[in-house]
Amino acid sequence: MAGILENNFAQQEHLMLDFEPMDAIHREFLTLCAALAQADQNAYLERLDALIAHTVLHFEQENQWMQVHDFPSAGCHRREHNAVLDVIRDVRTCTLQGDFEVGMRLAQELPNWFSHHVDTMDAALAKFLRETDAAAATAA
Numbered sequence: 515m516a517g518i519l520e521n522n523f524a525q526q527e528h529l530m531l532d533f534e535p536m537d538a539i540h541r542e543f544l545t546l547c548a549a550l551a552q553a554d555q556n557a558y559l560e561r562l563d564a565l566i567a568h569t570v571l572h573f574e575q576e577n578q579w580m581q582v583h584d585f586p587s588a589g590c591h592r593r594e595h596n597a598v599l600d601v602i603r604d605v606r607t608c609t610l611q612g613d614f615e616v617g618m619r620l621a622q623e624l625p626n627w628f629s630h631h632v633d634t635m636d637a638a639l640a641k642f643l644r645e646t647d648a649a650a651a652t653a654a
């Protein structure tokens with residue numbers, strides 16, 4: 515299990531997007547994913563709820579950035595956020611019904627989904643926000 519945690523931390527540098535407000539959120543997401551992957555059956559639900567609480571705020575923050583700055587691909591990005599949250603909540607229901615294996619599969623798959631999401635949608639948003647910030651600084 516220590517390997518999973520080390521792996522996640524090793525991945526963090528690769529996943530950073532040079533936009534600190536988003537990178538800070540993403541570090542927290544990875545830490546919570548690693549904690550979930552190490553959870554036994556007793557600790558699982560509490561850690562999943564911590565991850566859900568974080569993810570709601572994480573996605574709301576990105577959705578808000580997209581809305582405020584009129585980001586062109588906002589609809590697609592927002593839909594993916596909603597779809598992932600739906601999956602996580604479905605898994606929560608399954609684990610409540612006693613299916614711990616589907617919970618562990620989620621813990622294994624979430625970092626893979628996240629890596630892809632960061633490389634595509636979040637990277638595009640971070641670049642847009644960096645340029646928006648730079649434009650605002652130039653105009654000031």
Ligand SMILES: [Fe+2]
Nearest residue numbers: 540572576636
């Ligand atoms: Fe994100």
Ligand SMILES: [Fe+2]
Nearest residue numbers: 576631635636
């Ligand atoms: Fe995102």
